[in-house]
Amino acid sequence: xxxxxxxxxxxxxxxxxxxxxxxxxxxxxxxxxxxxxxxxxxxxxxxxxxxxxxxxxxxxxxxxxxxxxxxxxxxxxxxxxxxxxxxxxxxxxxxxxxxxxxxxxxxxxxxxxxxxxxxxxxxxxxxxxxxxxxxxxxxxxxxxxxxxxxxxxxxxxxxxxxxxxxxxxxxxxxxxxxxxxxxxxxxxxxxxxxxxxxxxxxxxxxxxxxxxxxxxxxxxxxxxxxxxxxxxxxxxxxxxxxxxxxxxxxxxxxxxxxxxxxxxxxxxxxxxxxxxxxxxxxxxx
Numbered sequence: 385x386x387x388x389x390x391x392x393x394x395x396x397x398x399x400x401x402x403x404x405x406x407x408x409x410x411x412x413x414x415x416x417x418x419x420x421x422x423x424x425x426x427x428x429x430x431x432x433x434x435x436x437x438x439x440x441x442x443x444x445x446x447x448x449x450x451x452x453x454x455x456x457x458x459x460x461x462x463x464x465x466x467x468x469x470x471x472x473x474x475x476x477x478x479x480x481x482x483x484x485x486x487x488x489x490x491x492x493x494x495x496x497x498x499x500x501x502x503x504x505x506x507x508x509x510x511x512x513x514x515x516x517x518x519x520x521x522x523x524x525x526x527x528x529x530x531x532x533x534x535x536x537x538x539x540x541x542x543x544x545x546x547x548x549x550x551x552x553x554x555x556x557x558x559x560x561x562x563x564x565x566x567x568x569x570x571x572x573x574x575x576x577x578x579x580x581x582x583x584x585x586x587x588x589x590x591x592x593x594x595x596x597x598x599x600x601x602x603x604x605x606x607x608x609x610x611x612x613x614x615x616x617x618x619x620x621x622x623x624x625x626x627x628x629x630x631x632x633x634x635x636x637x638x639x640x641x642x643x644x645x646x647x648x649x650x651x652x653x654x655x656x657x658x659x660x661x662x663x664x665x666x667x668x669x
Contacts, residue, residue: 385636386631386636386637386638386666386667387418387419387465387636387637387638387667388416388417388418388419388637388638388639388640388659388662388666388667389417389418389419389420389421389462389463389465389637389638389639389640390412390417390419390420390421390639390640390641390655391420391421391423391468391592391639391640391641392420392421392422392423392426392427392448392468393423393426393468393641394640394641394642394643394651394655395408395446395448395651396426396446396448397446397651398446398651398652399426399446399447399448399451400446400447400448401447401451402451402452402456405448405451405456406456406459406460408652409456409457409459409460409462410460411652411655411656412460412462412652412655413460413461413462415655415656415659416659416662416663417462417640417655417659417662418462418463419462419463419464419465419637420457420460420462420463420464420465421464421465421466421467421468421494421639421641422453422464422466422467422468422488423467423468424467424468424469424470424473424484425449425470426446426448426449427448427449427451427453428449429449429450453488454487454488457488463489463490464485464488464489464490465490465492465590465637465639466485466490466492466493466494466531466564466590467481467484467485467488467490467492467493467494468493468494468495468496468533469481469493469494469495470495470496470500471495471497471500471515471516471519474493474495474519474522474523474530475515475518475519475522478519478522478523478525478526479522479526481493481523481528482523482526482527482528483526485528486526486527486528491527491528491529492528492529492531492589492590493523493528493529493530493531494530494531494532494533494564494590495516495519495530495531495532495533496532496533496535497512497532497533497534497535497537497538498535498537501537503537503538503540503542503548504540504541504542504548505542506542506543506546506551509542509548509551509552510551510555512552513551513552513555513556514555516530516532516552516556516560516561517555517556517557517560517561518560519560520556520557520559520560520561521557521559521560524559524560529562529589530560530561530562531561531562531563531564531589531590532552532556532561532562532563532564533563533564533566533592534549534563534564534565534566534569534570535566535569536569536570536572536573536575538552539570539573539574539575549580553583553584553587558587562587562588562589563584563587563588563589564588564589564590564591564592564639565580565581565584565588565590565591565592565630566592566594566641567581567591567592567593567594567621567623567626568592568593568594568595568596568613568621568641569592571596571621572596572611577626578625578626578629581626581629581630581633582629582633584633585633586633586634588630588633588634588635589635590635590637590639591626591630591635591637591638591639592639592641593616593623593626593638593639593640593641593662594613594614594616594640594641594642594643595613595614595615595616595617595618595619595620595621595623595642595658596611596612596613596614596619596620596621597611597612597614597618597619597620598610598611598612598614599612599614599645612643612644612645613642613643613644613645614642614645615642615646615647615654615657615658615661616640616657616658616660616661616662616665617658617660617661617665618657623661623665624665627665627666638662638666640655640658640662642654642655642658
C-alpha cells in the first residue's frame with residue numbers, strides 16, 4: 385500500500401504550542417496524509433545556535449521541542465514514518481536512538497548531512513561511508529534500519545569524475561545502510577534524477593518529494609527567475625515520471641518537504657494543495 389507523510393521540518397511555524405500542534409496534526413490527517421517524519425532537534429529542546437541557523441534559512445524550528453510528542457502523535461492518528469537524527473548522536477548511543485524510534489512505533493532512523501561533512505574531500509567521504517556502516521550495524525543490532533538523506537552537496541566531484549554520492553552508494557553495506565532519496569535537491573544540483581533513482585534501486589526506501597518553480601510575476605529587472613519550492617504539480621519537475629521510478633524501486637512512502645515559498649505563506653495550505661497531487665499520482669498512480 386502506497387502511503388504519504390510530511391517531514392516535520394516544514395511545520396516549525398505551526399507547532400509552537402500544544403493546542404496549535406494538535407490542530408496542525410489534525411489538519412495533516414484530514415488532508416489525507418498517513419504519517420509524519422519527526423526530527424530529533426524538533427522533538428527535544430534545541431540550542432540557540434540551531435534555532436538561529438534554521439530561522440536564517442527560512443525554516444524556523446519553532447517551540448515544538450517543549451511538547452509531549454508521544455501524546456501528540458497518539459492523539460493524532462498519524463504514524464511516525466521515520467525519525468531524523470544526526471550521525472554523532474547515533475554514534476554516541478545507538479541503543480538510545482533505536483529505543484526512541486521504536487517508542488514512536490518506527491523502525492527507521494534517517495541521517496542527514498549537508499553542512500556537517502566535507503563532501504569535496506575524498507578522504508572525508510570515504511570516512512563518512514565507514515561511519516555510516518558502523519552506525520547502521522549498531523542500529524540493525526537493535527532492530528532499526530539506517531537511511532541516509534541527501535541534499536545537493538553529495539554531487540560534488542571527488543577523485544576525478546566520481547561524486548561523493550557514488551562513494552556513499554558503493555562503499556556502504558546494504559545490510560546496514562540504505563537511502564531516503566530527496567529528488568528536489570538533486571534536481572537543484574542539475575543531476576539526472578531518474579538515473580540516480582534507478583541506480584539506487586531497492587536501496588531507495590523512502591522518497592522525499594517537492595516541486596520547483598517561482599511565484600514571481602510582473603516585470604523583472606533581469607530575465608533570471610529565482611526558483612524555490614512549489615506545491616506538487618504546480619512547478620516544473622516531472623514528478624509523475626519520478627513517481628513511477630520510485631514505485632519500481634519498491635518505495636512505499638512519499639514524504640512531502642517543501643521549503644518556504646508556501647502558497648498564502650502557509651505550510652498547511654501548501655500541504656493541502658500537494659495532497660491533491662499525491663492522491664492522484666502517488667496513491668492512485
